[in-house]
Amino acid sequence: MSAIADQAGKTVSTAGESVSQPPKGAGPMQKREARLAYTMLAPTFLIILAIVLGPLVANFWISFKPVELGDLRAPKVLINERVKGKPQLAGDPATLEYRVRNSSQKNSIADAGFTDILPPGFTAQKLPDACSLTGTNLTCNIGTLEGKAREKLVIAGTVSNEYLALKKPEKASKPAVFGKADSVLTNSTFTLDNFRRVFDSDEFWSVLRVTFYYTIFGTVGALVLGLFAAQLLNTSFKGRGILRGLFLFPYVSPVIAVAFTWVVLLDPFSGTLNALLTKMGVFAEPVNFFGQRAVDLHLFGTSFEFPLALSTVIAFEAWRYFPLSFLFILARMQSVSTDIYEAAEMDGATPLQQFWYISLPQLMGILSVLFLLRFIWTFNKFDDIFLLTGGNAGTRTLTVDVYEQGFALSNLGAGAAVAVVVFVVLVTFATLFIRFSTKEEGL
């Protein structure tokens, strides 16, 4: 080993270097490896850049734009060509009429105009100022066409026999329009109105509060249910595989299927659950689980408002996602060696003590990682609430509000502004999550 090092040192020194050193920086092999790695990662990187990171930035851009859903269609020049006057003989006068219109109600089109070929056998005699004629090629420059603007260009002329022989000579060529429309998405108009609108509305703060209730209780609910389910299935018995499969059903099924099933099941008029509860005398009246904002509850002499629809939505969330935490917790529990429980048993620890002092501490790592993951995912969740209540009855979360502002109220800019709020809150969580995961080494 040392001989080789000496040799290397000698070669280096003979090459004129005074001190022998290990090579610095990446060698050719390493460079090639890195290049290969980048090539292999490039497609992934590009598609994520285009579909995830690009839109993320674009969302910030849109949130500062006064853009509505209708603005996505760029304003266009619409044109209609027809012949006035009924020429019977060659040499009769006729007028060719072009009606030009801006499709947009708001936005103007700059340098608008059109080109056309005159109908065969039509000789123009008087051209409007905007138009010029080269042979039979007509070019008309209208200039700026304001929103809602209409223009009428009339060309007087005479017809020949060739014209009369044709049925609809003006349809022989279609006018081609041109014009520069300024898209709201790409121009340099910026506004803070979207954010002002979002933060000024009374609803925003209640939406934020509902979002946090939903996220926290939905996450905790799913975790607690998952923990219990994992406890149940941590012993081996006949039919355990079947039950494990069954417990995963809510998570595996499409959200539309389970959400609509809950809606049908809990329907106040024809839902099975309400029919059961009222007929068996548990409730006097059917309960509109997804439609009622709050019910007054009287407990121990105090009465408080119980947010019914929100609680039902949270219950759904916990029901649908407990299988995920159940799987992870079960996997973790099965990796705990049984020796430790046997030792505890010998020492006379009761089952609950074993759970509290042995199982739970070992599960803390996975539980906290699951909590953070589920917290973020629940916060991001849109489909569930949208399908269950549409965000009504006090269940509107931030994500549903994005849809509500952007698409239901057709104000894309305001929707994007809410999405920015979603993202900012999320980045805060993600920062926490990174800190946590490096400590826990769970992921």
Added chain:
Amino acid sequence: MRLLNSYVLSAVSGAVWGFLTMIVIGVTLTLITGELAIPQVGAAALAAALGALFTHLWEGKTASIGQKYAPAAIILLTLLAATFGAPFALPLSVEPLWQLIALVSFVAVTFWANRQTLDGTPKGSLTRYEKEVIFLRVAKGFGFVVFTVMVALPFYVMVMTSLKSQQQLLGNPLDLSIDLSGGLSGMFRSYIELFTQFNFGTYLTVSAIVSVATVILTLLFSVPGAYAVSRLNFPGRSWMSRSVLLIYMVPAIVLVIPLYAVFSQLGLRNSLTGLLIVYPATTIPVALYMLQGYFKGLPAELEEAGLMDGLSRLGVILKITLPLSLPALASVSLYVFMIAWNEFLFAFMFLDDPDIFTLSRGVVSLNSSEVPRQHLMAGAVIATVPVLCIFLWFERFLVQGLTAGSVKG
């Protein structure tokens, strides 16, 4: 605490069992027959408590066969006496067969549960350990029943509602029995209508194409990426492997508005191409993450041997790494398939043309007041069955992949 001796505890546990079993059996009886069977919980709790007490009293090596099974008779007689012969508040002439089955199962379940709960419990005062064992046995049973009902009930309602007609549903929402009077075509009326009039055949095909294509695209992108992250050394490698998961946390709703705007301009919005660009982009990060976890677990020596023997990198991946990671590939494919099949938001936002609806989008279009709800439920069943079948078939892979890829212990 002295009060909680074995006799009191056995009676209490019996009462819990009676209460729970009666509710479950009563509700089941109601849903199966459509007749309102009000569970007589008080009587049931009393009967099962007495049964439990005598089970405990007569337990032991000296017990005769008669003493062993007498508690069942005690449960039956107490229940009948306390409910005046109508254990489900129904006259005996209504659905006598079902009532008999319900009664027998009540007695059998409570009797068996009592025996299981009190097995090996010493008589007299109990230690904390012994008390907790009884408590946990009851709690576990309770948990099993609650979880099973909680999960199974919605699916049962979904399937049964889809088999009913509008009149039946409005007439008696409690009746979720199988009605064979209309024959098979009467039972599956909703399904037949969905496929003939509502275009569900197309939706099914489109969903299948989109999901399978998403799986293929995702694998094409994520396998090389995962390999690079797990095996090759390059600056930014650890940063890469961590940030990949962060991408998975970007909420879809934040992407929807810009993508909607851009895709509208490009003409990609109302097209399957658009979906096939978005779906892989959202699944690649998680697939890459799961795969790199698995690749890291494979012994690197095998690949080095392949390289020594003159295989190129591509050859190593194709001939050594991929065959070794078939289970991981299977579970990633399954997971991605599930995500694509169940995806709702982008399908809902992007697709307007009923000819290219995916199932999720198609079922949402059934959610209107003009379409009867058994159609909605039939649509839900059609959307659920394929993904559940695939899941049950490959459950092992999915469970392993989900947990092994991301949990290190």
